[in-house]
Amino acid sequence: MCGITGLFELRERRPINRALLEAMNQTQFHRGPDEGGVHIEPGVGLAHRRLSIIDLSSGQQPLFNEDESVVVTYNGEIYNFPELTQELQAAGHRFRTHCDTEVIVHAWEEWGEACVERFRGMFAFGLWDRNRQTLFLARDRLGIKPLYYGLLPDGQLLFASELKALMAHPGLPRDLDPRAIEDYFAYGYVPEPRSIFRAVHKLPPAHVLTLRHGQRSLPAPRAYWDVPFAALPTLDEATAAEELVTRLREAVRVRQIAEVPLGAFLSGGVDSSAVVAMMAGLSPDPVRTCSIGFADSAYDESRYAQQVAERYHTDHDRQQVDIDDFALLDRLGELYDEPFADSSALPTYRVCELARRKVVVALSGDGGDEHLAGYRRYRHHLAEERLRRPIPLGLRRPVFGTLAKLYPKADWAPRVFRAKATFQALARDSVEGYFQGVAILRDDLRAKLFSPAFRRELQGYQAVDLLREHAARAPTTDPLSLVQYLDIKTYLPGDILTKVDRASMAHALEVRVPILDHPLVEWISGLPPDLKRRGGEGKYLLKKAMEPYLSHELLYRRKKGFSVPVAEWFRGPLQARLREQVLGQRIADADLFDRDSLEQLIDQHVSGARDHSPALWSLLMFDGFLQRLETSPAPAA
Template identity: 60%
Template sequence: MCGITGLFDTREQRLPDRGRLHRMNESQHHRGPDEGDLHLQPGLGLGHRRLSIIDLATGQQPIFNADRSVALVFNGEIYNYQALRAEVQAAGLVFRTKSDSETIIHAWQQWGEDCVQHLRGMFAFAIHDSRRQCLFMARDRMGVKPMHYALLPDGWLLFGSELKSLLAHGGMARDLDPCAVEEYFALGYAAEPRTVFKAAKKLAPGHCLLWTRGAGSEPQPRAYWDVRFTLDNPIAQADAEAELRERLMESVRLRMISEVPLGAFLSGGVDSSAVVATMAAARPEPVVTCSMGFDDPRFNEVEFAQMVADRYRTDHHVDTVASDDFALIDTLARLYDEPFADSSAIPTYRVSQLARQYVTVALSGDGGDETFGGYRRYRLHLMEEGLRSKLPYGLRKPLFGTLGAIYPKLDWAPRFLRAKTTFEGLARHAVQAYFHSVSILRGPMRQALFSPAFQRELGGYQAFEVFERHGAQAQTRDPLALIQYLDYKTYLVGDINTKVDRASMAHSLEVREPLMDHHLIEWLATLPSSLKIRGQEGKFLLKKAMEPLLPHDVLYRPKMGFAVPLARWFRGPLKQRVRDSLLGDRLLSTGWFQREYLAHLVDAHQSGQHDYSAPIWTLMMFDSFLRQVVDAPDSIGLPVPAATVEGRAA
């Protein structure tokens, strides 16, 4: 696990600025505190910060082929690198190291752009080929590892693991993208490929990008992989349970390859418990497990984590997030570089901090909800889809739109219908309804929040277009498969993977994701949705497969989630900070928000009239982002060391 950054001259072969490259590289020191190096040559600068995991002695980067015509910087892990190494050696390529990064170099030499098809893992990398005068960038299929880039007006391409590396260059404009801001207030993040800055982009998951020097027009990213839900596997349930256990074991074993201490997050939920149980079966030594508890019992799952730890006799460590642990607000803004509204980043940051005291690598259960159908919102969506299917859209829209308008009290309705948002959802198409259900500030709230001037800047753009675009690519009409696909493309990458990557790497901890293995996901996409949600039971197949291995109470208790008590904070210890943030000069100076609506959110929440904790948190994090990132200096002011320069002198 590492931090990568670089400069590529898309027009000529100018020598890059060593000082700028150094600042870019050192801005990500936390991602790789063990080693760091720069490489400069005409037209190219590469920077790397290393967290040593595999091939501790000779795995330094940037790394080159034998004649140094190909250079690589790489962040992540290639889990099949040993098998891949043998394959390319058979083709006559010679290795100088035992690292997984060198396999990417030789895969490029062997297959060119198709090298990504041979890689199994989490990765973001950039390859420079001097013979072809090109730079090739790629990101893993599920978007576990990040890649940001920006093309400057003078023709220099900047890239890096985190946006802060691009900002540290000092030459990238910090103008905010109104469309990304609209996405943030709807979803809690700017969705791929946007970033909050107009000048910068994210490389989307499962995409690669080839820049050829002097080619003229800016190239477009190319998709090299996508998940297709065929749902046509006739496998019997018992056989599916057995095969799932086998596939999970393979995925976990691959992710246990490490030359440094390795453990796991253990929340007490089904996903992390399944990973820990599988790890315990894969090796005789006790698994190091880490759990984060809460001093508020409504959010505390420690007892269930302890059940799993006791059953498998793990080396278990527990810490507690205090109910007043809100000191991280500004830290998180600096950490994520963009406005990021998932408040569970606080406990994720804390559990990463705990784990790093004992291990350098931790396996997690992330991706299980999306992959196996675990979210409560999935079950509600399926119920709504059942009702939507019984009436044509032309009848549903006026009927349920009217019912939504006359809510709130409809005592005659079934319990799950007694909500204005449910009726509004029934009046929509499936993709519209799902977007509505996951939005933090729904359309009418955003319209009330945004000033007329900002709405003019948007020019009619709505964040729903993100879901509309992905929905058109899903190639499935199955109600569950469709929203799983949408989550793979939006929530999983924009929220979950972003949250875990930044929070863990802030502590120089590598987190690996066996439930996001693309071979596992491709197989699960062949299974009927009835094996994922059965009646009101989510994660049906995973729970059945794990029944011999995990306590019943862990498998079948109500889901808690990884949350913090925002509503109470905003009426208590953070009451004044909420007012200072939402009604202060910095937020209002943008001219984007209606002060009257901001005051309504604050007053209605603090009086107990409404729970506006999620919108308030979203606005507070945006305010902190403006102060901690937009208004921050361009560079981190570090001294510039000597660096190796190929070609003419710097």
């Protein structure tokens, strides 16, 4: 796993500033502490930080083809590189190394832009072809690896694995994007393709961007893949469960190729336990596993991890951490560069820190909730959909919208209609209904929280518009599949994978994600929805498939999640800090918020009248971002 950086002159071939490129590259030293490399020629510069995993002696980057006309800087792992190497050698290509990086340059020569369709793995790369005068940027199908890019006013394009590398460029405008701020306070992260800065974008998952010298403007990225949700031929439950195990085992197998110590996260949840069970069946040696535990049993799941470790005789390492672990609060702004409000980033950082003591590569269970419908919010959404679907939206919206305004409590109605929230839910369409279920600050609260000046700057944009754009392109109309698709496009890359990438790379740890193996993802997407969620049981088929491998108690217990007691912190040890930061000068100077609403939010939470912890945490993290921006001014040219 590595960090990549690049500079490209879009309009004319001006010389590249080597010192600047090296400085940008050095900001990502943590992503690749083993080696660094730079390649510069007229109008283009590529840089790389390497964490050595495969072919330790000869995989240095940037890496070239035979005549050095094609060069790549690459972050990721292509798991089918042995098969592609054989195919490309048969086509006449000569290889100098045994690493997956070299496959990229030869695949480009052989298949051009379609090369990405042949890759099985996680990747983000920048490739320069001198003969075609083309820079090619690409990101993997699910967005496991990050890629930021931006075009400066003078025509220079920057790209990198992390935003901090772009921020090292003195010419990068740092104007905040109002739409990104609206998105952040709705979702808790800034979803693709936006970044917190107007001038910077994230290349979306499963997209490529092709650039050539002489272009006057930035072309739009092109999609090369999507989750198909194409119905499979009819399978009975037992056959589907058996095939799921076979496919998961294969996805795990190809991710065990490494020339460095390899292990797995073992949280005690269904997904990570399933991955460890598959690993144990594929390795003659004990699997190295790690987990963290908390003294407070309300947040601790480590006994389930211990159960799996004992069953499969893993080399298990458990560390108990303090649930009141505040030391990392200031570190989060450095890790994520943008505001990031998932509080589980704290324990994720600690488990990556623990894993790196024993391994350089760790397999994780991420992706199971999105693809196999594990989230409890899916159950709530489907319940609302059953109420909405019989009544046309044109009737529901005015009738139930009016009832929601007039009747804060409807004791006269049947039980299902007694809550104001129920009337509001019935007045919404499907996408808006799901959005309100995932938003950390709902529309009414954001409208109240934002200053009038900032609301005018949004020009009518609302965060739900992003979900509507994805829904319009969705290959499915099934209620469950649709919201899974929305999460795959937003929450999975924007929150889950971002959290793990930054936390792991802060410790030079590579994390591989078998459940996001794209052939497995395609197959799962085609399963009937009732094999993913049946009744109130999420991940139904996975649990059935794992019954021979994991205990009934572990499979069917209520999920706790990787959480910390933020609500209690804000009423106790973090109350003073919360008031100081959220009501402080930085937030006031940003001119984004209504101060009276901020004070009310804090007072209601501290008194116990309401739980505003997600909103308050997002504000605390936003202030942390502003502080980092304040203390790291743009470097001098």
